[in-house]
Structures are given as C-alpha cells and as structure tokens.
Amino acid sequence: MKLAQPQKIGSVVLYFADPAGYPTSFAGVAMVDGKEQILFDVPANNESRVYRAQVAGVTTDTVRLIIRASSNAKFPNAAQLSEIAIYKSEK
DSSP: OEEEEEEEEEEEEEEESOTTSOEEEEEEEEEETTEEEEEEEESSOOOSSEEEEEEEEEEEEEEEEEEEEESOTTSTTOOOEEEEEEEEOOO
C-alpha cells in the first residue's frame, strides 16, 4: 500500500473479511530508507476478525502485508481482508 506521503506510523489494524479463512501467519513490512523493516510478524494468529499492531513510530510511505498461511485449507496462503487501517503516531 502506497501512502500519499511519508507518515510516522503508530498502529496498523487489519480487518479480516472471512472468519472461515482468516490469516494465521502474516507479517507487515514497511520500506524505510530503501530497506524493508518488519512492523509486525505474527506466526500463530487465532483471531478471526481483527488484528491490531502497535508500531514503534516508523516513518514510511509504503506498507506491505505478507500472508504466509490461512485458516482456509482450500487456499492455505490466501485470505480476504475487508480493510487495512494505518494510523499516524501521536508521538
């Protein structure tokens, strides 16, 4: 996801569209000074509706979500999201 301009990120919220096929393993990555920086890495998620990540004030204009595994056996590395919300850091 490309942001309109660089922002200091404080949190990321993922809303999963299908509780029968939510991501069980995923990571959020930002581009910082031309290099990838991991914002969050979740190897074993059990939450089927929403995931909230606090981020330590990373400034970026690009955020990527990598889904490694899903609870849906038919599509083991794909999941539907209804929304990705990125909030600016208040600090």
